[in-house]
Amino acid sequence: MAKVIKTAACQFPVSADISANLDWMISFIQQAGEKDCDVVHFPECCLSGYASVDFKTWKNFDWDLLHDSAERVAQAAKENNIYVIYGTSRQNETGDKPYNSLIVIDKAGNTVSVYDKCFCTPKGIAFYQPGTQFVKYEINGIVCSSLICYDLRFPEVYRKLKSMGVECIFQSFYNARQRKASVHTDIMRQTMQCRAATNYFWVSMTNSSAPISPYPSAFIRPDGKIAAQLQFDTPGMMINKIDTSLEFYDASGPYRQTAMNGRLNNA
Template sequence: MAKLRIATAQFPVAASIARNLRDMRRLIAQAKEQRADVVHFSETCLGGYAGVEFKSWDRYDWSALKTADTDLLQLAKKMRIGLVYGTNHRVADDDVRNALVYVSAEGKRVARYDKRFCTGGDLKYYRSGRRFVTFAIKGFTCGLLICYDVRFPELYRGCKKRGVQVLFQSFYNARRQGANIHTTIMRPSLQAHAATNYFYISANNSSGYYQSWPSVFVLPNGEIKATCRQHRAGFMINEIDDKDEFYDASSAYRERAMAGVLYSE
């Protein structure tokens, strides 16, 4: 019987790498006290979001980011806790990726997912990724997506085809002027993706004011199990068990539909 304790965390992501790292270290320590196996953070939470926190790579401190990444690897190993967090990954001088990385409890960088669907604003600073990423944590097959990927159900089907049971999706829908369309549609969109593909979704969001919606944890039946407090740094712990079963209205025809047979009989 496999169980996994997930800490879905949020804090107000800033331009300062040092500040972001301090917030992350604090939340990791608190999550470890609550016996979390893995801590999940938001989009570009370590390096800051280009186009929001800063408008050019010209003076970006890549050395500080590398040092902070190393610090997190060492912290994961010391505390024996997994980490999923957003960062900026430089492939070349003219090729930066909006990335989500998984670091194991052994302090190893196991996987890196590059945001595949970048917005028009993103493309001024980032290049898009091209591949799915999966990895295992305590027997659960996990996948990664980032923010605007939410608009493309094909990515969720791709994760399902690869056996994903737990999806970590990181967002940056924050520092807005007030409630907006994301406040209304984002959580129901995630609920639909979870239910149609029958997997868990840990979805977090930077909590910088105005946070369009608070971080949520969605069950495979589409139900939101828990929510963080809006505009507040913190985290929630959700334990999943591979023996748990949920309502799954699509089960009879999902495999058929994924194979391209789009009718029942």
């Protein structure tokens, strides 16, 4: 029996203005709900804004407003009968730096997964505490996981998730507000294509559309092909289907487990 997730990947100009971010999100949640999508997926830190780029210090950060806004996102998920996957900053119970997190809200408005970014950039680690645990959860019977931006630089992470039985990755990015074009245009989507193809993952990747953003949100099949993508520096939503009944080219498939078991030849 086919397992299908109808996804809506959304991008908008994420900023330090939590209320403005929330307005974008609520609008897209409603639009995705009207299209009978199962999941709406947003970028990294899309609700809170991204520390080090959108704001330079946690001093006077409005945590109460962020908390209230997160409750409104959960309510919108329930009202529109849709999963919401979104990025935000999350206070650390130990009093250390906050986490850079990806939250999964189910159709009833409940939090079903919280992933704290395990690999923070050298710049980002001054503002965020790295997480230590990977996550998996099911949507419509498909095993999914969440990752964030810089995680893609570490192929070991994806092998770990493959060993956990993950079939689909929702990965949120924040590469935006750059002063000029960068090499990320030529390497980030391409690296994500590699992660998809070498592990046979479906991938939804979302990015902020604030200019200059070096790449747009994209939807990638398990063979690594970009099946759809949004426009550069432009807010938008695209709808795609993850369908596990479809079969794609999987070059490493016959020997992937052999390599994962530590034998690096197929003699």
